Amino acid sequence: METPHTLDTGEKPRTYSIRQLSKEFDVTARALRFYEDKGLISPERKGQTRIYSARDRARLQLILRGKRLGFSLVEIHEILDLYTPKDRGAQQIRATLAKYRVQIENLKRQREDLEGAIHDMQNGCAWMEDELKKLENK
Amino acid sequence: METPHTLDTGEKPRTYSIRQLSKEFDVTARALRFYEDKGLISPERKGQTRIYSARDRARLQLILRGKRLGFSLVEIHEILDLYTPKDRGAQQIRATLAKYRVQIENLKRQREDLEGAIHDMQNGCAWMEDELKKLENK
DNA sequence: AGGTAAGTTTACGTTAACGTCAATGTAAAC
DNA sequence: GTTTACATTGACGTTAACGTAAACTTACCT
Numbered sequence: 348m349e350t351p352h353t354l355d356t357g358e359k360p361r362t363y364s365i366r367q368l369s370k371e372f373d374v375t376a377r378a379l380r381f382y383e384d385k386g387l388i389s390p391e392r393k394g395q396t397r398i399y400s401a402r403d404r405a406r407l408q409l410i411l412r413g414k415r416l417g418f419s420l421v422e423i424h425e426i427l428d429l430y431t432p433k434d435r436g437a438q439q440i441r442a443t444l445a446k447y448r449v450q451i452e453n454l455k456r457q458r459e460d461l462e463g464a465i466h467d468m469q470n471g472c473a474w475m476e477d478e479l480k481k482l483e484n485k
Numbered sequence: 486m487e488t489p490h491t492l493d494t495g496e497k498p499r500t501y502s503i504r505q506l507s508k509e510f511d512v513t514a515r516a517l518r519f520y521e522d523k524g525l526i527s528p529e530r531k532g533q534t535r536i537y538s539a540r541d542r543a544r545l546q547l548i549l550r551g552k553r554l555g556f557s558l559v560e561i562h563e564i565l566d567l568y569t570p571k572d573r574g575a576q577q578i579r580a581t582l583a584k585y586r587v588q589i590e591n592l593k594r595q596r597e598d599l600e601g602a603i604h605d606m607q608n609g610c611a612w613m614e615d616e617l618k619k620l621e622n623k
Numbered sequence: 624a625g626g627t628a629a630g631t632t633t634a635c636g637t638t639a640a641c642g643t644c645a646a647t648g649t650a651a652a653c
Numbered sequence: 654g655t656t657t658a659c660a661t662t663g664a665c666g667t668t669a670a671c672g673t674a675a676a677c678t679t680a681c682c683t
Contacts (some may be wrong), residue, residue, distance in 0.1 A: 366660090375642080376659095377643085380661090381640070394661095395662085396649090396659090415595065416555055416595065416598055419640090440616055444610060444613045447613070454602055454603045457554065461596050465592045465596070471568070472585050475585070479579065504629070504630085514630085516670080519670070532631095532678095533632085534629090535631090557669075
């Protein structure tokens with residue numbers, strides 16, 4: 348039932364409580380506060396309480412994907428910085444563009460690794476399936 | 486010059502010292518001993534000194550690839566166990582095969598993430614290149 | 624014999640990324 | 654009005670993955 352802890356009267360709730368986000372993405376509230384501490388997200392405050400926007404949610408998704416890909420929070424922070432469009436001026440854009448390209452190269456290298464691993468294990472599967480056939484035909 | 490600290494008389498050295506491996510893969514000796522401590526590699530001993538075989542070297546490669554892909558040493562240990570063929574009997578093979586397939590699914594999911602990230606950043610690149618063109622034509 | 628270079632074990636230190644209380648506040652529910 | 658549920662800020666604890674320093678040993682060099 349989505350527990351509308353704060354009833355929204357007609358308007359779609361483009362905001363989220365810390366619990367909503369932590370439940371949706373299966374992370375603890377502690378983790379979310381920790382990410383904030385590290386400057387990865389900066390939710391609004393209603394008094395003391397954190398109010399997460401859709402943009403915060405999107406950043407959280409990026410954070411979690413980064414984690415799944417094995418990046419440290421510091422690395423993720425840098426990547427998020429890249430995603431944050433604060434640049435004006437051709438010079439800045441060129442600099443950011445260069446960083447993007449480096450990052451893309453890194454990701455592609457990682458993909459090579461990944462595909463190598465997948466390939467290896469698929470070979471292993473094939474071999475075992477073969478072994479099983481041999482054993483069955485005896 | 487490969488610094489043949491221990492001269493090998495004619496035979497090809499299918500073994501490596503701890504320094505050779507650490508230099509080749511740019512990891513510290515401490516790390517290699519640590520991996521051994523955690524049961525990831527088990528080099529021979531000549532007295533006290535560790536002697537790494539080609540197989541040890543191969544395992545190290547797998548370890549490092551696992552690290553690049555963001556796996557913990559415990560996870561890498563499990564993966565290495567999968568790679569270690571100690572199974573006899575169809576039942577065992579079937580069990581291992583199942584684990585392989587699970588692992589392959591995980592890797593493929595990770596690849597989805599990766600390609601998502603690459604895609605996002607390539608979009609970003611395209612957008613910035615576009616911006617640059619606009620700025621130049623002013 | 625003395626120095627240098629590589630190896631060893633033991634053990635304490637460090638950083639990242641949270642976990643786990645404790646003490647407190649606030650707001651809706653009974 | 655007092656539980657109940659969710660929020661907050663400290664502050665200390667924990668685990669992983671090594672780094673680093675101390676105190677050797679062994680082998681080769683000169």
